[in-house]
Amino acid sequence: MAGYNTLSKEQLNEELVKLKEEYAKILESDISLDMSRGKPGEDQLNLSMGMMNVLDGNSDYKTTVGFDCRNYGLLDGIPEAKQMMADIMEVSPENVIVFGNASLNIMYDTVSRSFTHGVLGETPWCKLDKVKWLCPVPGYDRHFSITEFFGVEMINVPMNEDGPDMDMVEKLVSEDEAIKGIWCVPKYANPTGVAYSDEVVRRFAALKPAAKDFRIFWDNAYAIHHLYEDESKQEKILNILEECEKAGNPDMVYEFASTSKVSFPGSGVAAMATSKANIAFIKKQMGIQTIGYDKINQLRHVKFFKDFDGVKAHMMKHAALLRPKFDAVLSMLDKELKDAEIAAWTKPQGGYFISLDVMEGCAKKVVSMCKDAGMILTGAGATYPYGKDPKDSNIRIAPSYATPEDLVKASKILIVCTKIATIEKMLEA
Amino acid sequence: MAGYNTLSKEQLNEELVKLKEEYAKILESDISLDMSRGKPGEDQLNLSMGMMNVLDGNSDYKTTVGFDCRNYGLLDGIPEAKQMMADIMEVSPENVIVFGNASLNIMYDTVSRSFTHGVLGETPWCKLDKVKWLCPVPGYDRHFSITEFFGVEMINVPMNEDGPDMDMVEKLVSEDEAIKGIWCVPKYANPTGVAYSDEVVRRFAALKPAAKDFRIFWDNAYAIHHLYEDESKQEKILNILEECEKAGNPDMVYEFASTSKVSFPGSGVAAMATSKANIAFIKKQMGIQTIGYDKINQLRHVKFFKDFDGVKAHMMKHAALLRPKFDAVLSMLDKELKDAEIAAWTKPQGGYFISLDVMEGCAKKVVSMCKDAGMILTGAGATYPYGKDPKDSNIRIAPSYATPEDLVKASKILIVCTKIATIEKMLEA
Structure with missing residues (x-):
């Protein structure tokens, strides 16, 4: 034919x-x-059934710091879960907050908090006439649903084979103070499978946004979700936190990851990685929103995977x-x-x-x-x-x-x- | 002396x-x-250790409706967990949404959603000049922290031996459209231990608020947390959802409960009960915020407690x-x-x-x-x-x-x- x-x-x-x-x-x-x-x-799902055997009625529920996971406390996650999520995102545990069961929830809450309370002291977005957002397309529908739900004006940015069209991103972000964020899935992007090149990551890190409170929402959902054992067929991307810091933009990025497609969707562990200034700001809000997330499930994950090699x-x-x-x-x-x-x-x-x-x-x-x-x-x-x-x-x-x-x-x-x-x-x- | x-x-x-x-x-x-x-x-905590034995690597993770709890889906909770939380709140499962691990989180999110998206079609609170709130005192510090965080002006209402001063509540709520809510712990109130009398509950249900989007935040945190086996020493309160419906105010109340002090603080199951109109409105937002909460933990709770008698x-x-x-x-x-x-x-x-x-x-x-x-x-x-x-x-x-x-x-x-x-x-x- x-x-x-x-x-x-x-x-x-x-x-x-x-x-x-x-x-x-x-x-x-x-x-x-x-x-x-x-x-x-x-x-x-069956691959993770062993996780259901690592804790039972006779187990020790103490963290490495002696904290009882069965009770209130440890707002930002148990240390060993922070380490696990840090390893997945290739960052340091000090840059990590472990949340509940879904990174989507963290992203929603992050947008919502920016609307109600602003970003690091800037004007809450709900007080602005207009909030705009860059959306590399095709992209993840649930990202777009969040920004649509908040009445954000979304601007399509074409995806190239090595990531979003950075000429367009740079131009728009530097010119328009109403642009407050961009959705990115930097590795094995949803749905294109693209991995952002080193150049794209560096250009992201070096952005000069008109808005002080512009943030890159770096949804590293597939950070370790390779299809091939052969390492030459595994995509590697630059560490955006490091690159942002080098470029003098340490607070410009929020990175997200979860174990939804590692252990159990809906019963996994989700986390954010970001600068210490952002973490301190976010933890103030978290401390109002909750007394802490499910630490027993965090412990269950760590006991099952043992370490990053296990993951x-x-x-x-x-x-x-x-x-x-x-x-x-x-x-x-x-x-x-x-x-x-x-x-x-x-x-x-x-x-x-x-x-x-x-x-x-x-x-x-x-x-x-x-x-x-x-x-x-x-x-x-x-x-x-x-x-x-x-x-x-x-x-x-x-x-x-x-x-x-x-x-x-x-x-x-x-x-x-x-x-x-x-x-x-x-x-x- | x-x-x-x-x-x-x-x-x-x-x-x-x-x-x-x-x-x-x-x-x-x-x-x-x-x-x-x-x-x-x-x-x-040790009382609930048996819960850690009810699910293992060989268990069946299907709900009564055949849904696999290990995967995405069932936004508002598995049917058997809805039933359990409905029983605790003495409401019907159709009036229940099961959320994550903490009722405080539901309350925060409910306030936050009202600020960003309003209540059942009313103006989002972030667009109002002033939002006020009634706070029976003494009360629960974490409630007050939420409203303080959102810049709400809080008004003290004295607690009597059978609940808040309802003369004051009725007067303020009917006169001031800026008053959008009241924090209540209706049974074994934090910290006074008071249980709201039938008259107080009925007066709540019959409120005629100036604000259409006024809501009673009915934190039934201690619904089943009696200190005595003798039923005559167990406080009983009227069902606020029923009373609100009878009084023609079906949408005026959100009720909250959790198993934080039943099973494990931080690793329990939390829920809201409210009218079907509120539930439909809230589920639209939930569907943007998350793909669903931890259903395995919901199943674990139900398998351990079996039924309400077990609870x-x-x-x-x-x-x-x-x-x-x-x-x-x-x-x-x-x-x-x-x-x-x-x-x-x-x-x-x-x-x-x-x-x-x-x-x-x-x-x-x-x-x-x-x-x-x-x-x-x-x-x-x-x-x-x-x-x-x-x-x-x-x-x-x-x-x-x-x-x-x-x-x-x-x-x-x-x-x-x-x-x-x-x-x-x-x-x-």
């Missing part, structure tokens, strides 16, 4: 008839697949389960979609997503056709602020939850739908 | 000399006691440990402070505190003298907004964390300090 753009109208019509027959068969079959969220598979070894077990899932989708796309030359997709070395770009104006239709066939994808547009993909072309594929066998079926459906939507669009023109 | 007010100056001076000798001896002894917070004792039986074990601690303090106060007629204190049937009122202008001095003697009490004034007890007379005693033996020593110190401060005050006059 040649590229669709080399085909005549008649050939396209012939192809369309065949594809529609295939789609009709798919509709008849009883398929129910969910590829909408980056949700670990049950096999991945890394555990992540390789995840990789072994995830690789065949990514391979299943990618090899189908290679085999059955490549030649048509109507779409492009990423081949990530880590993270939870494959980003598929179909012909402009086709993504919504593809997602909708897949849905009719019993297959739920992330909503088209979800990877853009306000759910609006200006080109209507990006589709996020989340292969983690299904089995490789189901993913072959799912890819088939996706491919058929993509081809139909594309040909119909071409024939319209 | 007769009442101090019957003594002559000389007699008071003589008494003071003796007391100062006693205090000097106390200062020489090596005492270190902390009665500052309502922190369960280690013996109480109640467990609370009687707490009562058995706490009673001797309250008795130790109360019998010392009766024995060594009563005759002097210089102080009054509560004899609660539940909760975590004894409230001691010393002579006006003496509380700070007593707390400070106790501190010098190695005994930490809650800061004088902490039970009032802004930390300012206008009479400087209330002291909160938290007997849960120390042993009964230490509590006898602690009470002795407290009594000596109270007497010294009082006599010095009397002699000043």
Whole structure:
């Protein structure tokens, strides 16, 4: 099969008839697949079941500093959990606060606190006429939902292969005092899988924002979520805290991470890393908001993983389960979609997503056709602020939850739908 | 010993000399006691150790609806945890959202959301010139800290023996649209131990606030925290949700509860109960803030307690440990402070505190003298907004964390300090 753009109208019509027959068969079959969220598979959850054995009714619940994890106290986390989360983010424990079960919650609370109480003494954002935010696109829908919820005006910034378009970031941030933040997933970005290059990280660290209270929200959600054991295939990114400090912007970044996709989604441990000035400011608010987070669960994590080598070894077990899932989708796309030359997709070395770009104006239709066939994808547009993909072309594929066998079926459906939507669009023109 | 007010100056001076000798001896002894917070004792924590055995690496982590607690989802809690928290608050599970590990966090987030996004469609509080709040006093310092943190103007409302002064509450709430809330601990109030009478609850439910977005923050922290097995000694309060609905104010109340002092402080389960309209509104925001709370911990609680009877039986074990601690303090106060007629204190049937009122202008001095003697009490004034007890007379005693033996020593110190401060005050006059 040649590229669709080399085909005549008649050939396209012939192809369309065949594809529609295939789609009709798919509709008849009883398929129910969910590829909408980056949700670990049950096999991945089973990897951490040992964690449920490390503490029992006879265990010692004391931290290394002799503190009883079963009682109130230790607002910012037990020392050994701070160390674990610091290792994951490659920072020092003094720069870490351990929170509850979800980094998304920390990000929301950080935005919310900035609205109600400002950032390090600056005017609370709720007192400003306008707050703007930079959003590298395609990006993570739940990031955009937070800023949308707070009425923030979001500005799309294109993603390049080594990170966001830094020319644009630098220009906007230095010119517009209303721009208070940027959402970043610096490693194995959601959904593109991109890792920010050293140059991009350095340019971030060297930003000269018009707003003193501009902050980089560095969601290092996939810091250790490699798909390959081979270290040459593992992305490495520069340490943003260090680079910001070197560049004289020590307070400009909040880094986030969690064990949601290391241990259990919803029952993991989440943390923030930032400068000591930011930590002191945030802890004042935390001390009003809570008496502390679940330290027993922190202890459970540390006892199970033991140390950072334990965490890394555990992540390789995840990789072994995830690789065949990514391979299943990618090899189908290679085999059955490549030649048509109507779409492009990423081949990530880590993270939870494959980003598929179909012909402009086709993504919504593809997602909708897949849905009719019993297959739920992330909503088209979800990877853009306000759910609006200006080109209507990006589709996020989340292969983690299904089995490789189901993913072959799912890819088939996706491919058929993509081809139909594309040909119909071409024939319209 | 007769009442101090019957003594002559000389007699008071003589008494003071003796007391100062006693205090000097106390200062020489090596005492270190902390009665500052309502922190369960280690013996109480041990009661729940069986909870650490109910789930292990081979357990079934499915909820009654077949949902895997180990993965993302179920934003508002697993059904069986909703039922458990509903039982504790005596409401229906449809009125319950289960959150994370601390009800304080829910209260903070509720205030914060009202500031950023308003209440059921009303103007966000951050857009108002002034937000005011009613604070029954003495009350819970962490409540007052939240409203203080948000710049809310707090108005003291005296506590009577059956709850807040409702004449004052009704008048203020109906006249002033800036009053948006009131902090209540309706059963075994912190620190007075008072239970709101049926009349008080009904008057709350029938309030006619000037502000549509006025809310009662009903912190039912000690709903099941009785000190006595004898049911006639267990306080019962009317169901505020029901009463509000009957009175045509279904959305006016948020009720809060947690298992912090049932299972483990910091590793428990917290919940809110409120109207369906409020729940729908709150869930929209929750869905932006988080993907869900720790469902494994919810499951652990339910598996351990089994049902509400299990929870109640467990609370009687707490009562058995706490009673001797309250008795130790109360019998010392009766024995060594009563005759002097210089102080009054509560004899609660539940909760975590004894409230001691010393002579006006003496509380700070007593707390400070106790501190010098190695005994930490809650800061004088902490039970009032802004930390300012206008009479400087209330002291909160938290007997849960120390042993009964230490509590006898602690009470002795407290009594000596109270007497010294009082006599010095009397002699000043």
